[in-house]
Amino acid sequence: MPSDSKHEDRPQPEPHGAEAATGSEAAASALPAPGLLTPLPVLLRWVILFILSFAIAGGLFLAHIPGALLLGPMVAAILVATNGARLSVHRYPYIFAHSLIGCIIARSIDLGTLATVADDWVIFLAIVLSIIGASTLFGYLMAKADVLPGTTAIWGTSAGAASAMVLMAEAHGGDPRLVAFMQYLRVAFVATGASLVAAFVFNAEGGATKAVIWFPETDWLDLALTLAAALAAASVAARFRIPAGTMLLPLIVTTTLHVMGYITLQLPEWLLALGYGVIGWRIGLSFTRRILRHAAGALPQIVGSILVLMAFCGGMAFLLWSLHDIDPLTAYLATSPGGLDSIAIIAATTPVDMSFIMALQTMRLILIILIGPPISDFVARRVAKG
Numbered sequence: 094m095p096s097d098s099k100h101e102d103r104p105q106p107e108p109h110g111a112e113a114a115t116g117s118e119a120a121a122s123a124l125p126a127p128g129l130l131t132p133l134p135v136l137l138r139w140v141i142l143f144i145l146s147f148a149i150a151g152g153l154f155l156a157h158i159p160g161a162l163l164l165g166p167m168v169a170a171i172l173v174a175t176n177g178a179r180l181s182v183h184r185y186p187y188i189f190a191h192s193l194i195g196c197i198i199a200r201s202i203d204l205g206t207l208a209t210v211a212d213d214w215v216i217f218l219a220i221v222l223s224i225i226g227a228s229t230l231f232g233y234l235m236a237k238a239d240v241l242p243g244t245t246a247i248w249g250t251s252a253g254a255a256s257a258m259v260l261m262a263e264a265h266g267g268d269p270r271l272v273a274f275m276q277y278l279r280v281a282f283v284a285t286g287a288s289l290v291a292a293f294v295f296n297a298e299g300g301a302t303k304a305v306i307w308f309p310e311t312d313w314l315d316l317a318l319t320l321a322a323a324l325a326a327a328s329v330a331a332r333f334r335i336p337a338g339t340m341l342l343p344l345i346v347t348t349t350l351h352v353m354g355y356i357t358l359q360l361p362e363w364l365l366a367l368g369y370g371v372i373g374w375r376i377g378l379s380f381t382r383r384i385l386r387h388a389a390g391a392l393p394q395i396v397g398s399i400l401v402l403m404a405f406c407g408g409m410a411f412l413l414w415s416l417h418d419i420d421p422l423t424a425y426l427a428t429s430p431g432g433l434d435s436i437a438i439i440a441a442t443t444p445v446d447m448s449f450i451m452a453l454q455t456m457r458l459i460l461i462i463l464i465g466p467p468i469s470d471f472v473a474r475r476v477a478k479g
Contacts, residue, residue: 128177128382138178145169146370160288160439162369167281170377175385182375184331188339190375192327193360193368194434195343196319197441200358202348203448210452213417220409221457224430227405228252229468231398236476240394243267244473249275250398251469252430253461261466265473274388275395277379282399284376284435287426291443295422307362316359322347336462340434341455369438376435406430420446427453 130138150165158164173180210217228250235246248262255276262272323343330338350356388395406428413424423445429436433454440447 131177142173159291159443162366163373163438166370166373167377170374171380174378174380175382186371187375188327188331190368190371191339192323192343194437195340196323196347198344198451199348201447233472241391245271247469247473248272251465253458274384279399280432283429287429287439311361315357318356319359337458426450
């Protein structure tokens with residue numbers, strides 16, 4: 094999922110009265126198309142989104158689907174967004190949710206697992222580079238086939254670094270709206286696919302099969318210290334626009350403080366549920382009807398490229414499992430092409446080696462941030478030259 098917290102299709106205030114009558118066509122076209130929910134008060138739209146999220150997440154939770162608290166809000170947000178809700182997640186709740194995911198990962202850090210990754214770093218690096226290479230190849234083929242205008246496909250198929258890809262696409266004549274749509278669609282597909290694979294292929298059970306204590310006895314001082322450290326780190330990352338820093342910097346800071354004995358990480362389930370919901374809303378609210386219509390002509394090819402990339406990553410997971418005896422579900426989640434936060438949430442609700450998953454996912458993210466834009470830039474120039 095992109096680290097930049099600004100919504101790609103953030104709705105503007107709705108015009109009223111004479112102002113609406115005299116508004117420019119450009120301003121009108123910037124809004125998502127009106128729908129069933131558009132005439133309703135904003136507060137009521139949020140209430141509908143919350144109730145729908147609670148209902149869907151509850152159903153998935155009772156069905157033991159891993160990541161139910163992420164998938165439910167995401168599906169609910171897609172439904173309301175495509176019916177004219179015109180809502181968006183503010184950057185501050187999103188940064189807060191990202192910092193919580195960093196704390197979840199910090200809580201599960203296993204130094205022994207990280208040592209294993211360090212020992213075999215060449216193999217893991219090769220797997221990550223293979224995933225980056227595959228996504229670049231798919232983008233190149235789609236661009237050569239003129240599936241999408243200009244070089245849009247190259248930036249849209251990148252397996253991560255979404256915010257950078259949107260900016261690069263605009264600078265090179267691509268369509269930033271389509272690039273943002275492709276990136277969010279990939280995150281939605283990967284999150285849904287990973288959850289379903291965990292549930293129905295590997296029979297991993299989440300949700301109601303485990304006795305979840307939503308309101309456990311909490312040391313409020315430890316909780317306050319945990320949140321203070323995480324939010325301070327996330328604020329620094331947001332201030333300096335560190336890619337994915339609103340999750341990675343809290344991970345580093347809270348892990349360090351926890352290992353040194355300064356804080357005990359307190360993460361009650363009710364708080365994590367709120368964080369999962371915010372991230373699900375962030376993904377789902379990007380799918381407005383205007384964006385879907387804009388991408389409709391190329392939707393089969395876009396979905397096809399995502400599914401092929403997911404299958405390729407599944408092949409990489411098979412190699413990890415067969416060559417290194419890595420648990421197959423752990424290998425699958427570790428090689429899934431993002432987003433990092435979605436995979437972290439699903440991993441946290443399934444019996445897997447989260448340290449290993451996050452080590453490979455973080456390696457993928459860092460490499461894409463470092464080499465993704467230059468590679469895509471090179472391929473885009475090759476395509477432009479014919």
